[in-house]
Amino acid sequence: MTSFNRVKWNIALVAVLSASLLILVNWDIITREAWLAKGEVVRLELAPVDPRSLMQGDYMTLNYQITAPIRTATAEQNLNGYVRVRRDPNLVAQFIGFETRYLDKTALADNELLLQVRVRHGQVKLATNAYFFEEGKGKHFAAAKYGEFRVNHNGELLLDALLDQHLQKL
Known part of the structure; x- marks a missing residue:
């Protein structure tokens, strides 16, 4: 194979790989947008923690009130499963089992x-554990009392918004 043919082959390979990567990324975006649009709404009560990270910018660590009963119900250190919740009239999740x-x-x-x-080494991993926001908006988001999530057909959660005590979006 001549060096010119090798260069053409490498360019074609890079083009195909780049196009494949763009297709995968866009497919993920389309899937998540549909999830946000069509997923069932569930709200989890928050217990926000540290509102600032010097390395990552402004963010809020999210902890969920529902993790305590999950931890109690799961004696094993490492397992995957599903939390059964009942939504009250405000769509706030209450632990069932x-x-x-x-x-x-x-x-x-x-x-x-x-x-x-997922439970890993006694730590409950339910949804995202952080919410990033624009620098200087910490006081605004400190009022967050609930996270509003969209649930897909597999029970996966996607954070849609943070809500205040009156269930209004922040």
């Missing part, structure tokens, strides 16, 4: 959902 497998929607009441959860 822990499920080791995904249940069919017919096994759930109308106001119940399953939320995907």
Whole structure:
């Protein structure tokens, strides 16, 4: 193979890989946008912690009130499963129990959902653990009392907004 052919082959390979990467990234964006638009709404009560990180800029560490009963219900240190929650009239999740497998929607009441959860070394990983915001907006977001999430068909959570005590978006 001549050096000119090798250069053409390398350029074609880079073009194909770049196009594939762009397709994958855009597919992920489209999927998440549909998730935000069509996912079921559930609100989790927050217990916000440290509002500032020098290395990452302004952010709020998110801790959820529901993690305590999850920790109590799961004696194992490492497991994957689902948290069964009941949504009150304000769509705030209340812990019902822990499920080791995904249940069919017919096994759930109308106001119940399953939320995907992982327990690793006693730490509950339910959704994102941080919310990043524009520098200088810490006081504004310190009023956050709830996280509003969208739940997809697999029980995965995607943070949509932070809400104040009156369930208004911040």
